Amino acid sequence: MQQKVFDTFEEALSDLSDGASILIAGFGGVGSPANLMRALQLSGAKDLTLIANGAGGAGLVEEGRVRKVIASFTASTRPSRRSPVEELQQQGRIIAELTPQGTLAERIRAGGAGIPAFFTPTAVGTELAEGKEHRVFNGRTYILEEAITADYAFIRCWRADTFGNLIFRRAQRNFNPIMATAARCTVVEVEEPIVAEGELDPDQIHTPGIFVQRLVYIPADGIRTVGRPPA
Amino acid sequence: MQTEKVKLTRDLMAARAAQEFQDGWIVNLGIGIPTLCSDFVPPGRRVIFHSENGVVGYGHNATGEEVDPYVVNASVQPVVLMPFASIVHHADSFGIVRSGRLDAAVLGAYQVSANGDFANWKLPGAIGGGIGGAMDIAASAKRVFLCMEHTLDGEPRLLRKCTLPITAPGVVKLVVTDIGVFEPTGEAFRMIEIAPGWTVEEIRAITEAPLIVGDDLKVLTV
Numbered sequence: 395m396q397q398k399v400f401d402t403f404e405e406a407l408s409d410l411s412d413g414a415s416i417l418i419a420g421f422g423g424v425g426s427p428a429n430l431m432r433a434l435q436l437s438g439a440k441d442l443t444l445i446a447n448g449a450g451g452a453g454l455v456e457e458g459r460v461r462k463v464i465a466s467f468t469a470s471t472r473p474s475r476r477s478p479v480e481e482l483q484q485q486g487r488i489i490a491e492l493t494p495q496g497t498l499a500e501r502i503r504a505g506g507a508g509i510p511a512f513f514t515p516t517a518v519g520t521e522l523a524e525g526k527e528h529r530v531f532n533g534r535t536y537i538l539e540e541a542i543t544a545d546y547a548f549i550r551c552w553r554a555d556t557f558g559n560l561i562f563r564r565a566q567r568n569f570n571p572i573m574a575t576a577a578r579c580t581v582v583e584v585e586e587p588i589v590a591e592g593e594l595d596p597d598q599i600h601t602p603g604i605f606v607q608r609l610v611y612i613p614a615d616g617i618r619t620v621g622r623p624p625a
Numbered sequence: 626m627q628t629e630k631v632k633l634t635r636d637l638m639a640a641r642a643a644q645e646f647q648d649g650w651i652v653n654l655g656i657g658i659p660t661l662c663s664d665f666v667p668p669g670r671r672v673i674f675h676s677e678n679g680v681v682g683y684g685h686n687a688t689g690e691e692v693d694p695y696v697v698n699a700s701v702q703p704v705v706l707m708p709f710a711s712i713v714h715h716a717d718s719f720g721i722v723r724s725g726r727l728d729a730a731v732l733g734a735y736q737v738s739a740n741g742d743f744a745n746w747k748l749p750g751a752i753g754g755g756i757g758g759a760m761d762i763a764a765s766a767k768r769v770f771l772c773m774e775h776t777l778d779g780e781p782r783l784l785r786k787c788t789l790p791i792t793a794p795g796v797v798k799l800v801v802t803d804i805g806v807f808e809p810t811g812e813a814f815r816m817i818e819i820a821p822g823w824t825v826e827e828i829r830a831i832t833e834a835p836l837i838v839g840d841d842l843k844v845l846t847v
Contacts, residue, residue, distance in 0.1 A: 421678040421715070422701030424694070449753070468753030480752040492754050495677055496719030496761030503716035514723065516761040519794035564695035564712055568678045571714040600714075620694040621701070 398558050399588055399609050403433035403616075406581050406608045407546075410434070413461075415443035415544040417502065417573040418451065425566035426451075427548035428617040429583045429610070434548075445502070445542055447495060447569060449479045460488060464542065466495035494522070497539050499572060504541035506575025506605075511540045547577035551601070554584040557591050558606030559599045566620070567600060574601045581608040585618070630822035633803040633847070638772045640665035640847045642731050642801045645770060646672045650728035651721075653677075653699075653762050655745075658772040659731035660700040661686070673709070674698075675727065677758040679718040682710035699758070719758070723765050730766040732759055734773045734800075736787045739834040741797040741809040743771060744789035756792075763793035775802035781833040783807065783814055804828060806845060813837045818845040 400406040407430070410416075416434070420426025431452040434442075440459035449455065449465040455478045463479060468490045470477040482488040493501070494516045504512055513536035517523045527538035549570050552563035560582060562570055574580045588611050612618055633641065639661035646652055646662075648670040654660045664685045666672050674683045676698045687693070687703040698704045713721070721727070737743040743763070747754040763769055776782060783800065800807040805828055806818035813835035819828065821844055829836045 422697060424678070424697055424701070466757050467755045469747070469751045469755045470753075476751075477753060483752045490753055492756060494756050494760035495715075495758040496722055499715040499719050500723075514761075516723065516764045518764065520760065520792065521790045522756075522760070562712075564693065564706075565676070565678045565680050565697050566695050567712055567714050569715045572716045621697065 398603075398607060399556055399611075401610070403429050403583070403610050404436070406430075406610050407433050407437055410437060410439055410546060412439055413441045414439060414546060415445065417542075417544045417547040417569075417577055418444055418446040419547070419549050419568065419570040419573045421447055421565065421568040423621045425550050425562065425568050425570050427550040427583050428619070429612055430548040430581060432617065443544070445544060447498070449490060450477065455479055455482065455488070458482070458487065462489040462491065464491040464493055464498065466493055466498050468492050492522070499569065501539055501542040502569070502576045503572045505543040506572060509541055511538055513537065514539055542576060544577045545579060547573040547580040549574050549580060549582040551582055551584055553586045553589070553594065554582060554609055555589050555591050555594050555603070556609070558582070558603030558609055559594050560601035560603075560606065561594060561598060562600050571601045574605045579607045580605055582606055582610070583616075584609055584611050587611055628822040631820045633820060633845070636661055636664075637847045638801050638803060641806065641845065642770050642772050643667065644847070645799065646670060646729065649673075651675055651726055653722065653727050653730040653758075653766065655730065655732035655759060655762070656700045656757065657733040659733060660698045660702060662731055663698070663704065675718070675721060677715070677718055679713040679715055680704070680706070680710065681713060681718075681721070682707045719761050722758070722761050725765055725767065727762065727766040729768040729770060730762045731770045731772055732763065734771045734782070735777070736782050736784055736789050737771055737773070737797055737800055737809065738784045738787045739809050739813050740786075740811055741795040742787050742791045743769075743793070743797050744787045744791050746792055747790045749789065759792050763796050766796075768798045769793070769796045770799045770801065771797055772801050775804045775828075776831050781831055784833045785835075810837065815839065816842060818843045820845045
Protein backbone atom coordinates (compact mmCIF):
# COMPACT_ATOMS: atom_id res chain seq x y z
CA MET A 395 0.00 0.00 0.00
CA GLN A 396 1.15 3.49 -0.81
CA GLN A 397 2.79 5.46 1.98
CA LYS A 398 0.59 8.47 2.87
CA VAL A 399 2.97 10.47 5.04
CA PHE A 400 5.09 13.03 3.19
CA ASP A 401 8.01 14.99 4.63
CA THR A 402 7.27 18.33 3.00
CA PHE A 403 4.29 20.21 1.60
CA GLU A 404 6.14 20.67 -1.70
CA GLU A 405 6.37 16.87 -2.16
CA ALA A 406 2.73 16.44 -1.18
CA LEU A 407 1.69 18.86 -3.95
CA SER A 408 4.30 17.86 -6.54
CA ASP A 409 1.69 16.61 -9.05
CA LEU A 410 -0.62 19.61 -8.68
CA SER A 411 -0.74 21.17 -12.12
CA ASP A 412 -2.27 24.19 -13.83
CA GLY A 413 -6.05 24.02 -14.06
CA ALA A 414 -6.51 22.08 -10.81
CA SER A 415 -9.64 22.54 -8.69
CA ILE A 416 -9.06 22.74 -4.94
CA LEU A 417 -11.37 22.67 -1.92
CA ILE A 418 -9.86 24.84 0.84
CA ALA A 419 -11.17 24.26 4.36
CA GLY A 420 -11.28 26.68 7.27
CA PHE A 421 -13.55 29.35 8.73
CA GLY A 422 -12.03 32.72 9.62
CA GLY A 423 -8.57 31.18 9.66
CA VAL A 424 -9.45 28.43 12.15
CA GLY A 425 -8.89 25.02 10.55
CA SER A 426 -7.34 26.71 7.51
CA PRO A 427 -4.57 24.82 5.70
CA ALA A 428 -2.11 27.75 5.78
CA ASN A 429 0.95 25.59 5.03
CA LEU A 430 -0.62 23.94 1.99
CA MET A 431 -1.71 27.37 0.74
CA ARG A 432 1.84 28.64 1.07
CA ALA A 433 3.16 25.60 -0.83
CA LEU A 434 0.52 26.17 -3.52
CA GLN A 435 1.62 29.79 -3.75
CA LEU A 436 5.27 28.74 -4.19
CA SER A 437 4.36 26.02 -6.74
CA GLY A 438 3.45 28.61 -9.36
CA ALA A 439 0.34 26.64 -10.41
CA LYS A 440 -2.21 28.78 -12.23
CA ASP A 441 -5.63 28.65 -13.90
CA LEU A 442 -6.94 27.29 -10.59
CA THR A 443 -10.50 26.80 -9.36
CA LEU A 444 -10.74 27.47 -5.62
CA ILE A 445 -13.72 26.46 -3.49
CA ALA A 446 -13.73 27.97 0.00
CA ASN A 447 -15.94 29.85 2.44
CA GLY A 448 -14.20 33.11 1.56
CA ALA A 449 -12.64 33.85 -1.82
CA GLY A 450 -8.95 34.59 -1.92
CA GLY A 451 -5.96 33.62 0.13
CA ALA A 452 -2.18 33.43 -0.27
CA GLY A 453 -2.21 36.18 -2.90
CA LEU A 454 -3.24 33.76 -5.66
CA VAL A 455 -6.18 35.85 -6.82
CA GLU A 456 -4.11 39.04 -6.85
CA GLU A 457 -1.51 37.32 -9.03
CA GLY A 458 -4.13 36.32 -11.60
CA ARG A 459 -3.62 32.60 -11.01
CA VAL A 460 -7.26 31.83 -10.22
CA ARG A 461 -9.75 31.16 -13.01
CA LYS A 462 -12.79 30.62 -10.82
CA VAL A 463 -13.85 30.89 -7.18
CA ILE A 464 -16.89 29.37 -5.49
CA ALA A 465 -17.43 31.05 -2.11
CA SER A 466 -19.97 32.54 0.30
CA PHE A 467 -17.97 35.79 0.54
CA THR A 468 -16.54 37.39 -2.61
CA ALA A 469 -16.85 41.07 -1.67
CA SER A 470 -14.69 43.02 0.70
CA THR A 471 -16.12 43.36 4.20
CA ARG A 472 -15.23 47.06 3.92
CA PRO A 473 -17.90 48.62 1.71
CA SER A 474 -15.60 51.40 0.53
CA ARG A 475 -13.03 48.99 -0.86
CA ARG A 476 -13.30 46.43 -3.66
CA SER A 477 -11.90 42.96 -3.04
CA PRO A 478 -9.26 41.54 -5.40
CA VAL A 479 -11.91 39.11 -6.69
CA GLU A 480 -14.27 42.00 -7.50
CA GLU A 481 -11.51 43.89 -9.33
CA LEU A 482 -10.76 40.89 -11.56
CA GLN A 483 -14.46 40.13 -11.97
CA GLN A 484 -15.01 43.61 -13.34
CA GLN A 485 -12.20 43.05 -15.85
CA GLY A 486 -13.75 39.71 -16.83
CA ARG A 487 -10.64 37.86 -15.69
CA ILE A 488 -12.21 35.64 -13.04
CA ILE A 489 -15.48 33.78 -12.60
CA ALA A 490 -16.93 34.21 -9.11
CA GLU A 491 -19.79 31.96 -8.07
CA LEU A 492 -21.35 33.39 -4.93
CA THR A 493 -23.09 30.66 -2.92
CA PRO A 494 -24.84 30.80 0.47
CA GLN A 495 -22.66 29.13 3.09
CA GLY A 496 -25.08 26.34 3.96
CA THR A 497 -25.68 25.62 0.29
CA LEU A 498 -21.91 25.53 -0.25
CA ALA A 499 -21.47 23.07 2.62
CA GLU A 500 -24.28 20.83 1.41
CA ARG A 501 -23.02 20.89 -2.20
CA ILE A 502 -19.68 19.63 -0.91
CA ARG A 503 -21.26 17.00 1.35
CA ALA A 504 -23.38 15.85 -1.61
CA GLY A 505 -20.25 15.68 -3.77
CA GLY A 506 -18.58 13.44 -1.23
CA ALA A 507 -21.68 11.31 -0.76
CA GLY A 508 -22.47 10.44 -4.37
CA ILE A 509 -25.50 12.75 -4.58
CA PRO A 510 -25.46 14.83 -7.80
CA ALA A 511 -27.93 17.52 -6.69
CA PHE A 512 -30.50 18.41 -4.03
CA PHE A 513 -33.28 20.90 -3.29
CA THR A 514 -32.86 23.63 -0.66
CA PRO A 515 -35.16 26.43 0.59
CA THR A 516 -32.18 28.78 0.92
CA ALA A 517 -32.13 31.79 -1.43
CA VAL A 518 -35.68 31.27 -2.71
CA GLY A 519 -37.10 34.72 -3.53
CA THR A 520 -33.66 36.30 -3.97
CA GLU A 521 -31.63 37.11 -7.08
CA LEU A 522 -29.45 34.06 -6.40
CA ALA A 523 -32.38 31.80 -7.23
CA GLU A 524 -32.88 33.33 -10.69
CA GLY A 525 -32.49 30.77 -13.45
CA LYS A 526 -32.48 27.84 -11.05
CA GLU A 527 -35.00 25.00 -11.12
CA HIS A 528 -37.79 25.64 -8.57
CA ARG A 529 -39.94 22.89 -7.14
CA VAL A 530 -42.60 22.73 -4.42
CA PHE A 531 -42.54 19.98 -1.79
CA ASN A 532 -45.25 19.92 0.89
CA GLY A 533 -46.23 23.48 0.04
CA ARG A 534 -42.78 25.02 0.36
CA THR A 535 -40.63 26.18 -2.57
CA TYR A 536 -37.09 24.91 -3.03
CA ILE A 537 -34.34 25.39 -5.62
CA LEU A 538 -32.07 22.80 -7.17
CA GLU A 539 -28.37 22.99 -6.30
CA GLU A 540 -25.65 20.78 -7.75
CA ALA A 541 -22.90 18.91 -5.93
CA ILE A 542 -19.27 20.01 -5.88
CA THR A 543 -16.23 17.76 -6.19
CA ALA A 544 -12.63 18.77 -6.85
CA ASP A 545 -9.21 17.45 -7.77
CA TYR A 546 -7.73 18.29 -4.36
CA ALA A 547 -8.92 19.09 -0.84
CA PHE A 548 -6.61 21.05 1.47
CA ILE A 549 -7.30 20.03 5.08
CA ARG A 550 -5.90 20.98 8.47
CA CYS A 551 -6.38 18.73 11.48
CA TRP A 552 -5.24 18.36 15.05
CA ARG A 553 -4.28 14.68 15.25
CA ALA A 554 -3.79 11.95 12.63
CA ASP A 555 -2.43 8.43 12.30
CA THR A 556 -0.35 7.11 9.41
CA PHE A 557 -3.45 5.60 7.77
CA GLY A 558 -4.94 9.10 7.50
CA ASN A 559 -7.59 8.85 10.20
CA LEU A 560 -8.18 12.43 11.38
CA ILE A 561 -9.35 14.19 14.52
CA PHE A 562 -10.18 17.89 14.59
CA ARG A 563 -10.18 20.17 17.61
CA ARG A 564 -13.21 22.38 18.40
CA ALA A 565 -14.23 24.83 15.65
CA GLN A 566 -11.28 23.71 13.54
CA ARG A 567 -13.61 21.02 12.23
CA ASN A 568 -15.89 23.31 10.12
CA PHE A 569 -15.54 22.48 6.40
CA ASN A 570 -12.68 20.01 6.91
CA PRO A 571 -14.53 16.65 7.21
CA ILE A 572 -16.88 17.32 4.29
CA MET A 573 -14.18 18.66 1.98
CA ALA A 574 -12.01 15.63 2.79
CA THR A 575 -14.72 13.42 1.25
CA ALA A 576 -15.23 15.42 -1.96
CA ALA A 577 -11.79 15.38 -3.60
CA ARG A 578 -9.87 12.93 -5.73
CA CYS A 579 -6.75 13.73 -3.65
CA THR A 580 -7.14 14.88 -0.05
CA VAL A 581 -4.00 16.43 1.43
CA VAL A 582 -3.79 17.11 5.17
CA GLU A 583 -1.54 19.25 7.33
CA VAL A 584 -1.36 17.89 10.86
CA GLU A 585 -0.66 19.93 14.01
CA GLU A 586 0.41 17.10 16.36
CA PRO A 587 3.06 14.48 15.46
CA ILE A 588 1.44 11.78 13.29
CA VAL A 589 0.92 8.58 15.31
CA ALA A 590 1.01 4.90 14.32
CA GLU A 591 -2.11 2.96 13.29
CA GLY A 592 -4.01 1.81 16.37
CA GLU A 593 -3.08 4.83 18.48
CA LEU A 594 -6.36 6.67 17.81
CA ASP A 595 -9.67 5.34 19.14
CA PRO A 596 -11.85 4.35 16.13
CA ASP A 597 -14.91 5.80 17.90
CA GLN A 598 -13.27 9.24 18.04
CA ILE A 599 -12.24 9.52 14.36
CA HIS A 600 -13.93 12.42 12.52
CA THR A 601 -12.55 11.63 9.05
CA PRO A 602 -11.77 8.00 8.16
CA GLY A 603 -8.38 7.47 6.52
CA ILE A 604 -9.99 6.03 3.39
CA PHE A 605 -10.76 9.64 2.38
CA VAL A 606 -7.15 10.78 2.85
CA GLN A 607 -4.32 10.36 0.36
CA ARG A 608 -1.50 12.51 1.79
CA LEU A 609 -0.40 13.76 5.22
CA VAL A 610 2.29 16.19 6.31
CA TYR A 611 3.20 17.00 9.92
CA ILE A 612 3.62 20.78 10.29
CA PRO A 613 7.33 21.27 11.06
CA ALA A 614 8.67 23.70 13.66
CA ASP A 615 9.30 26.31 10.97
CA GLY A 616 5.81 25.82 9.46
CA ILE A 617 2.73 27.95 10.10
CA ARG A 618 1.49 26.73 13.46
CA THR A 619 -0.87 29.60 14.35
CA VAL A 620 -4.41 28.37 14.90
CA GLY A 621 -6.51 31.34 13.94
CA ARG A 622 -6.28 34.33 11.68
CA PRO A 623 -2.70 35.52 11.31
CA PRO A 624 -2.16 38.93 12.90
CA ALA A 625 -3.09 41.76 10.49
CA MET B 626 -37.54 70.25 29.94
CA GLN B 627 -35.97 68.58 26.93
CA THR B 628 -34.26 65.25 27.66
CA GLU B 629 -31.07 64.53 25.77
CA LYS B 630 -31.56 62.23 22.79
CA VAL B 631 -30.17 58.77 23.49
CA LYS B 632 -28.73 56.55 20.77
CA LEU B 633 -28.13 52.96 21.77
CA THR B 634 -24.57 51.71 21.52
CA ARG B 635 -23.83 48.44 19.71
CA ASP B 636 -23.74 46.68 23.10
CA LEU B 637 -27.11 48.12 24.11
CA MET B 638 -28.74 47.14 20.80
CA ALA B 639 -27.46 43.59 21.33
CA ALA B 640 -28.67 43.62 24.94
CA ARG B 641 -32.15 44.74 23.83
CA ALA B 642 -32.36 41.99 21.20
CA ALA B 643 -31.20 39.44 23.77
CA GLN B 644 -34.21 40.29 25.96
CA GLU B 645 -36.32 38.44 23.37
CA PHE B 646 -34.55 35.11 23.97
CA GLN B 647 -36.67 32.61 25.85
CA ASP B 648 -35.43 29.78 28.06
CA GLY B 649 -34.29 26.80 25.98
CA TRP B 650 -34.15 28.60 22.65
CA ILE B 651 -31.57 27.68 20.00
CA VAL B 652 -30.31 30.98 18.60
CA ASN B 653 -27.90 31.92 15.82
CA LEU B 654 -26.09 35.26 15.99
CA GLY B 655 -24.82 36.97 12.84
CA ILE B 656 -21.56 38.80 12.23
CA GLY B 657 -21.20 42.23 13.84
CA ILE B 658 -23.57 43.58 16.49
CA PRO B 659 -25.53 40.30 16.85
CA THR B 660 -22.60 38.23 18.17
CA LEU B 661 -22.50 40.65 21.12
CA CYS B 662 -25.89 39.21 22.21
CA SER B 663 -24.29 36.19 23.87
CA ASP B 664 -22.91 38.57 26.53
CA PHE B 665 -26.44 39.69 27.49
CA VAL B 666 -28.58 36.60 28.09
CA PRO B 667 -31.32 37.48 30.61
CA PRO B 668 -30.65 35.87 34.01
CA GLY B 669 -32.34 32.53 34.60
CA ARG B 670 -32.62 31.63 30.91
CA ARG B 671 -30.53 29.01 29.15
CA VAL B 672 -29.94 29.89 25.51
CA ILE B 673 -28.16 27.50 23.17
CA PHE B 674 -26.10 29.64 20.78
CA HIS B 675 -25.40 28.05 17.42
CA SER B 676 -22.60 29.22 15.15
CA GLU B 677 -22.18 28.51 11.42
CA ASN B 678 -18.79 26.90 12.03
CA GLY B 679 -20.41 24.07 14.00
CA VAL B 680 -20.13 25.30 17.58
CA VAL B 681 -23.41 24.39 19.27
CA GLY B 682 -23.71 25.82 22.78
CA TYR B 683 -21.31 28.72 23.17
CA GLY B 684 -21.52 31.45 25.78
CA HIS B 685 -20.11 34.92 26.35
CA ASN B 686 -17.18 36.44 24.48
CA ALA B 687 -14.00 35.04 26.03
CA THR B 688 -11.37 37.23 27.69
CA GLY B 689 -7.96 36.58 29.25
CA GLU B 690 -7.39 32.97 30.18
CA GLU B 691 -10.78 31.92 28.81
CA VAL B 692 -9.52 32.46 25.24
CA ASP B 693 -9.02 29.26 23.22
CA PRO B 694 -8.16 30.15 19.60
CA TYR B 695 -9.99 27.01 18.43
CA VAL B 696 -13.29 28.24 19.89
CA VAL B 697 -14.78 31.15 17.97
CA ASN B 698 -18.20 32.45 16.94
CA ALA B 699 -19.41 33.57 13.48
CA SER B 700 -17.50 36.84 13.83
CA VAL B 701 -14.34 34.76 14.56
CA GLN B 702 -14.23 36.20 18.08
CA PRO B 703 -13.19 33.85 20.88
CA VAL B 704 -16.12 32.64 22.97
CA VAL B 705 -16.49 30.20 25.86
CA LEU B 706 -18.09 26.79 25.50
CA MET B 707 -21.02 26.04 27.78
CA PRO B 708 -21.00 22.74 29.72
CA PHE B 709 -23.62 21.39 27.29
CA ALA B 710 -21.64 22.36 24.16
CA SER B 711 -20.93 20.11 21.19
CA ILE B 712 -19.16 20.49 17.86
CA VAL B 713 -20.43 19.44 14.42
CA HIS B 714 -19.06 19.96 10.92
CA HIS B 715 -20.30 22.65 8.55
CA ALA B 716 -22.88 20.57 6.67
CA ASP B 717 -24.45 19.34 9.92
CA SER B 718 -24.35 22.88 11.28
CA PHE B 719 -26.48 24.05 8.36
CA GLY B 720 -28.62 20.93 8.66
CA ILE B 721 -29.60 22.31 12.06
CA VAL B 722 -30.48 25.59 10.35
CA ARG B 723 -32.34 24.24 7.31
CA SER B 724 -34.40 21.75 9.30
CA GLY B 725 -35.97 24.62 11.22
CA ARG B 726 -34.36 24.05 14.60
CA LEU B 727 -33.32 27.68 15.16
CA ASP B 728 -35.89 29.35 17.39
CA ALA B 729 -34.42 32.70 16.47
CA ALA B 730 -31.61 34.39 14.61
CA VAL B 731 -30.28 37.90 15.13
CA LEU B 732 -28.73 39.37 12.01
CA GLY B 733 -27.30 42.67 10.88
CA ALA B 734 -28.85 44.47 7.91
CA TYR B 735 -28.34 47.34 5.47
CA GLN B 736 -32.07 47.73 4.80
CA VAL B 737 -35.39 46.30 5.99
CA SER B 738 -38.79 46.84 4.46
CA ALA B 739 -42.27 47.02 5.95
CA ASN B 740 -43.20 43.64 4.43
CA GLY B 741 -40.37 41.91 6.35
CA ASP B 742 -37.87 41.68 3.50
CA PHE B 743 -34.31 42.59 4.41
CA ALA B 744 -31.00 43.12 2.64
CA ASN B 745 -27.58 42.44 4.12
CA TRP B 746 -25.28 40.91 1.51
CA LYS B 747 -24.66 43.35 -1.33
CA LEU B 748 -23.96 47.06 -1.18
CA PRO B 749 -24.58 49.55 -3.99
CA GLY B 750 -21.77 49.35 -6.52
CA ALA B 751 -20.48 46.02 -5.23
CA ILE B 752 -19.72 43.40 -7.84
CA GLY B 753 -19.41 40.51 -5.43
CA GLY B 754 -21.24 39.94 -2.21
CA GLY B 755 -20.88 38.70 1.33
CA ILE B 756 -23.67 36.26 2.04
CA GLY B 757 -22.06 33.97 4.56
CA GLY B 758 -24.77 31.96 6.28
CA ALA B 759 -27.37 34.73 6.24
CA MET B 760 -29.56 33.37 3.42
CA ASP B 761 -29.72 29.87 4.91
CA ILE B 762 -30.48 31.22 8.37
CA ALA B 763 -33.01 33.82 7.23
CA ALA B 764 -34.88 31.28 5.10
CA SER B 765 -35.29 28.70 7.83
CA ALA B 766 -35.12 30.24 11.34
CA LYS B 767 -38.47 30.45 13.18
CA ARG B 768 -37.90 34.16 13.95
CA VAL B 769 -35.52 36.68 12.41
CA PHE B 770 -34.58 39.74 14.48
CA LEU B 771 -32.40 42.53 13.11
CA CYS B 772 -29.95 44.80 14.91
CA MET B 773 -29.03 47.83 12.83
CA GLU B 774 -28.43 51.55 12.98
CA HIS B 775 -31.61 53.40 12.04
CA THR B 776 -29.87 55.45 9.32
CA LEU B 777 -26.57 55.25 7.46
CA ASP B 778 -24.94 58.59 6.63
CA GLY B 779 -28.38 60.16 7.22
CA GLU B 780 -30.13 57.84 4.74
CA PRO B 781 -33.15 55.92 6.07
CA ARG B 782 -32.87 52.13 6.21
CA LEU B 783 -36.42 51.22 7.30
CA LEU B 784 -38.05 51.37 3.89
CA ARG B 785 -41.29 50.73 2.00
CA LYS B 786 -39.30 48.42 -0.23
CA CYS B 787 -35.63 47.40 -0.11
CA THR B 788 -33.61 48.88 -2.96
CA LEU B 789 -30.70 46.48 -2.44
CA PRO B 790 -30.90 42.78 -3.37
CA ILE B 791 -32.70 40.99 -0.55
CA THR B 792 -31.44 38.16 1.67
CA ALA B 793 -34.87 36.61 2.22
CA PRO B 794 -38.45 37.75 1.60
CA GLY B 795 -40.92 38.52 4.38
CA VAL B 796 -39.10 36.94 7.32
CA VAL B 797 -38.28 39.78 9.74
CA LYS B 798 -40.24 39.77 13.01
CA LEU B 799 -38.47 42.52 14.98
CA VAL B 800 -36.03 45.34 14.27
CA VAL B 801 -33.88 46.83 17.03
CA THR B 802 -32.25 50.09 15.96
CA ASP B 803 -30.22 52.61 17.92
CA ILE B 804 -33.37 54.69 18.47
CA GLY B 805 -36.27 52.27 18.73
CA VAL B 806 -37.82 48.84 18.36
CA PHE B 807 -40.08 48.11 15.39
CA GLU B 808 -42.25 45.35 13.97
CA PRO B 809 -42.84 45.07 10.21
CA THR B 810 -46.60 44.81 9.69
CA GLY B 811 -46.78 44.53 5.89
CA GLU B 812 -47.57 48.11 4.90
CA ALA B 813 -45.80 49.88 7.75
CA PHE B 814 -43.55 49.50 10.77
CA ARG B 815 -45.20 49.52 14.17
CA MET B 816 -42.94 51.30 16.66
CA ILE B 817 -43.23 49.50 20.00
CA GLU B 818 -40.37 51.20 21.86
CA ILE B 819 -38.70 54.59 21.49
CA ALA B 820 -35.28 55.65 22.78
CA PRO B 821 -35.28 58.30 25.53
CA GLY B 822 -35.34 61.92 24.37
CA TRP B 823 -36.84 61.26 20.92
CA THR B 824 -40.26 62.28 19.64
CA VAL B 825 -42.32 60.14 17.29
CA GLU B 826 -42.17 62.89 14.68
CA GLU B 827 -38.38 62.97 14.79
CA ILE B 828 -38.25 59.25 14.14
CA ARG B 829 -40.90 59.43 11.44
CA ALA B 830 -38.73 62.02 9.66
CA ILE B 831 -35.83 59.56 9.30
CA THR B 832 -37.97 56.50 8.52
CA GLU B 833 -38.93 56.15 4.87
CA ALA B 834 -41.65 53.55 5.49
CA PRO B 835 -44.94 54.53 7.16
CA LEU B 836 -44.74 54.36 10.94
CA ILE B 837 -47.61 53.20 13.15
CA VAL B 838 -47.55 54.13 16.81
CA GLY B 839 -49.99 52.67 19.27
CA ASP B 840 -51.04 53.87 22.73
CA ASP B 841 -48.81 51.16 24.15
CA LEU B 842 -45.56 52.79 22.96
CA LYS B 843 -42.89 52.32 25.63
CA VAL B 844 -39.59 54.01 26.32
CA LEU B 845 -36.78 51.70 25.26
CA THR B 846 -34.94 50.45 28.33
CA VAL B 847 -32.16 47.90 28.46
